[in-house]
Amino acid sequence: MKRNVLIIGAGGVAHVVAHKCAQNNVQLGDIHIASRTLSKCQAIIESVHEKGSLRKPGLLQAHQLDAMDVEATKFLIRATRSQIVINVGSPFLNMSVLQACIETGAAYMDTAIHEDPAKVCEAPPWYANYEWKRRQACKEARVTAVLGVGFDPGVVNAYARYAIDSYFDSVDSIDIIDVNAGSHGRYFATNFDPEINFREFVSTVWSWENNSWKANQMFEHRKEWDLPVTGKSTTYLTGHDELHSMSQNLGVPNIRFWMGFGDHYINVFTVLKNLGLLSEQPVRTARGQEVVPLEVVKAVLPDPASLAPGYTGKTCIGDLVKGSKHGEPREVLIYNVCDHEESFAEVGSQAISYTAGVPAVAAALLIANGTWDVGGMVNVEELDPAPFIALMNRMGLVTRARHDGQDYVVDPQQQVVERSSTDKVVNSR
Template sequence: MAKKNILIIGAGGVAQVSAHKVAQWADEFGDLHIANRTKAKADAIIDSLREKGHKMPFTSHALDAMDPAAVEALIGKTDAKIVINVGTAFINMSVLEGCIRAGAAYIDTAIHEDPAKVCETPPWYANYEWKRRDDVAKAGITAILGAGFDPGVVNAYARLAEDEYFDKIDSVDIVDINAGSHGRWFATNFDPEINFREFTGTVYSWQGGEWRENKMFEVGREWDLPVVGKRTAYLSGHDEVHSLSARYKDADVRFWMGFGDHYINVFTVLQNLGLLSEHPVKTAEGQEVVPLKVVKAVLPDPASLAPDYTGKTCIGDLVKGSLDGKEGEVFVYNVADHKDAYSEVGSQGISYTAGVPPVAAAILIARGTWDIKKMVNVEDLPARPFLGLLGEMGLPTRVIDATGDHPL
C-alpha cells in the first residue's frame, strides 16, 4: 500500500515538533509538506530537519489557511492524505472545509475560535466543528479533533480510566502544571493572543450535571504531583471539558492550570488596563489598533523561549469512580523536560507535549487503526494504541493506582 503524504499547516513551535516527529517516523509516511502564511517560517523548519540529518522529501508552501479553496488546492497539489493543523485556532473551520472538499484526513489540537468572540457558550465544539460531522462522514474522511496534549492526551487518559479501571466515573480533574522557567520577565508558552483569550472569558466547568460559571483565578487549590511537587492550580476553562462533558454526563469534569503569582499579577494589570481587549481603539494620532494584538507584538515569540527553558511539566488526569460498586481513584500522567525537548527537536516542553500527539494520531490513521471515516474527539477512540505509541515517541504515560506509581 502506498504511503500517505502528510501536510502540516502552521510553522510555530508546535509545528516544529510535529515536523521533527514526522521525520523521525518517516517510514510511516510518504512526503512531508509544510505550509504557512509566511513561507520563510516553513523553510526554517525544513532547515532544522536537514540539520538533524533527516532525509525524507520535504517541501514548503505559502498558504492563506483562512481560504478553504486554497487549502483544497494545496492538498490536491501535494496529494496529501493526512493534514495536521497546528496553526492558530482561527483557521480550523477553513482547513477542515478544505479537507472535506479534497478528501484528506484532518487532525487539529484545539477548538476553533472566532476572532470576534472571546467566550463561547458551551459545549463549545457544538458551535463549530461538530456541525460538520455529517459532512465529514459523507466525504468518507477521518477528522480527529483536539489531538494535542490538553486537549488530546488527557482525553485519552480519561478513556483509559473508563476502559480499564471503572464502570462508573464520578469525576475527571485535569491538572496542567508547568514547573519550568524561560528566563524572560514575562512571556506566554504559546500564541499570546490565543493564550490571553483563553483566560479573559467565563470559566466553564461541568459539575452536578450542568455548566458552572466562575471567573479566572476565582477558584484555586494546591496539588501535590509527581516530580514537580506542590503547586497551586486554578479552575480554568479549557477545550477538553466541552467534549468530555458530553461523554461523561454524570461526572464532574474540571480543568486546573498552574500559575505563579507573577503571571497572575501581570495578567491582571493588562486586563484592567484594557490591553487584552480584542476590540479596536484609536490612538491620539488617529491610528486604529487592537490592544491584544499590540501586546502580542511586544511579547517574546513563544518559539524563541526554547533555548533557555529549564524545568519540567506534569500534566495528568485524576479520575475518581467505582468498579462493581467499589470506589477508587487513579492518576494518569506524563512528565516532560524542557531541556530534553530542546535537545531533541529544538522546541520547549510545552510545544513538545502539544506537537507529538497529532503525529501519533496521523500514524494511527496511516496504519488504519484510527482511520474511522468520521469525526471524533480523542476520548471516542481506544486509548491504548495512542498512549502506547506516544510512549515510543517520547511522551510516556505513568499511572498512580492502588498498586503504586508505575509506567503504563
C-alpha cells in the same frame, strides 16, 4: 493506508510536528509545511536537517499559504498529494482547513477548538458552535477528522477514556491538572500563542459540575496539588477545550480543568486586563490608527518558540480520576512528565510545544495505518486510547499511573503496567 502529510502552521507546535513526522517518514511519506510566512517554514526545515530527524531521505518542502483561503488550501492539498492534514496553525483557521479537507478527501487533525476572532468564551459546548456542525459532511465524504489531538485537549481525553475503561466500574469526577514547573528566564512570556493564551482567561471560564455547565471567574477557585516530579503546585479552575467534548461523550457528572499559575503571571495578567490591553476589540490611537490591543501585546511579547534554548524544569499533565471499583472507592492519577531541556535537545523545542506536537503525529500514524481512520468526525475520547498511548510511549511521551501506593508505566497494548521499583508487572484492570 494514507501517506503524505501537509502541516499547516509554522509556530512552536508545528516545529515539533515536522521533526516527529520526519522521524516517521517511512510510514508518513512526503512532508509539506505551509504558513503565511514562508521563512518560518524554511527555518523549521533547516532545523529538521540540522537535527538529522529524517528517518530516511525524503521530500520535505515549504509552502506559502493563507489557510483562510479554502480554494488555495484545496489546491495545495491536491498539488502535494497530501492525504493527511495536521492543522497546528491558529484556531481561527480550523473551519476553513476542515472544509478544504472535506472537499479534497484528506484526513484532518487539529489541536484546539475553532475560535471566532470577534468572540471570547462563547456559550458551551464550544464544539457545537463550529466543528460539530460539519459532522454530517465528514460522514458523507468519509473524511476522518480527529478534533483536539494535542495534549490538552487530546492526550488527557485519551487518559480519561482509558481510565474509565481500565480502572473503574463507575466514575464520579475527572480533574485535569496541567502544571508547568519550568522556567524560561524571561520577565514575562506565554508558552504558546499569547493571543490564544489570553483569550482563554479574560472572560467566563466554564466547568462541568453535576451534569451541567457552571460559570466561574478566572482565578476564582484555587487548589494545591502534590504531583509526581513537579511536587506541590498551586492551580486555578479554568475553562478549557476538552471539557466541551468530554462532558458530552463520557457520562461523567464532574469534569474540571486546573492550570498552574505563579503569582507573577497573575499580577501581570491582571494589570494588562485592567488596562484594557487584552481586549480583542479594535481601538483608535491618537494618530488615527486602528489597532487591536491584544494583538499589540502579542507583538511585543517573546515568540514562544524563542523560549526553548534557555528553558529548564519539567511539566506534569494528567487526569485525576475518582470513582469506584467492585463497590470500593478508587482514585487514579494517569499522567505524563516532560522535560524542557530534553525536548530541546531532541527537536529544538520547549516541553509545552513538545507535548502538543507529539500526539498529533501519533494520531497521524494511526490514521495512516488505518487504526484511527474512521471516516467521520470524532473527538479523541471516542477512539480506542490503547494504541495511541502505546505509540506515544515509544515517541517520547511516556504515560504513567499512580494509585494504591504504586507508580508505574502504563502499557495498554500488553494490558500490563510496569512498576517503577521492581521488574514485576501487574494487570491494569
